[in-house]
């Protein structure tokens with residue numbers, strides 16, 4: 001299976017660069033937690049990888065293909081999915097209808113519902129009637145239904161209580177176990193590091209830590225220093 005490689009990525013927004021010379025690799029089946037202070041550039045980095053914004057320098061490769069100038073749709077065809085911050089369900093459609101929008105086959109819908117037993121029970125409910133946590137599950141399930149090779153997830157916990165968010169994490173782990181490479185941006189740093197194998201800390205647009213996630217969990221001083229940019 002292919003890896004996604006980011007090299008020397010620089011993104012300019014407004015007055016200047018908000019991402020500077022960032023590089024990392026997403027490997028199949030691995031979860032990378034991307035954490036850092038507010039305004040560090042995490043969302044901008046995801047947007048440059050998925051093609052929402054164009055970088056001013058650097059490259060994004062999917063396997064051997066340089067996708068830096070590819071449209072978002074072209075990247076999606078190569079297996080790159082991006083769940084953006086605040087991404088919503090289609091409220092008037094049932095859970096099943098929401099999933100059918102991205103699933104390639106009816107069998108894929110059934111597979112995804114097996115991953116989300118909570119949704120199976122509500123499959124014929126309009127998505128608007130689900131709780132916030134269940135709606136976020138629909139958003140995740142819709143992304144998984146497309147069986148992406150690479151999945152960028154931006155603050156899945158937004159608006160959710162930590163206890164609800166905790167219920168979503170095992171699904172992310174199962175999806176990685178099925179081969180998806182995942183980049184997980186999260187405000188709940190410790191929860192994200194807890195499910196990830198790799199970690200990237202970004203501070204003021206630069207990578208200040210790249211390596212083992214467990215090391216950051218074990219060393220609050222290292223995490224703190226990376227947040228401060230040292």
Ligand SMILES: Nc1ncnc2c1ncn2[C@@H]1O[C@H](COP(=O)(O)OP(=O)(O)OP(=O)(O)O)[C@@H](O)[C@H]1O
Nearest residue numbers: 013014015018036037038039040041042043044045
């Ligand atoms: N559309 C935009 N135009 C100009 N500047 C922007 C735009 N979007 C973001 N920025 C700026 O880019 C910088 C990085 O923002 P970004 O949202 O990528 O950071 P973040 O790490 O995701 O932050 P948070 O954790 O608060 O969501 C910030 O200084 C922000 O003000």
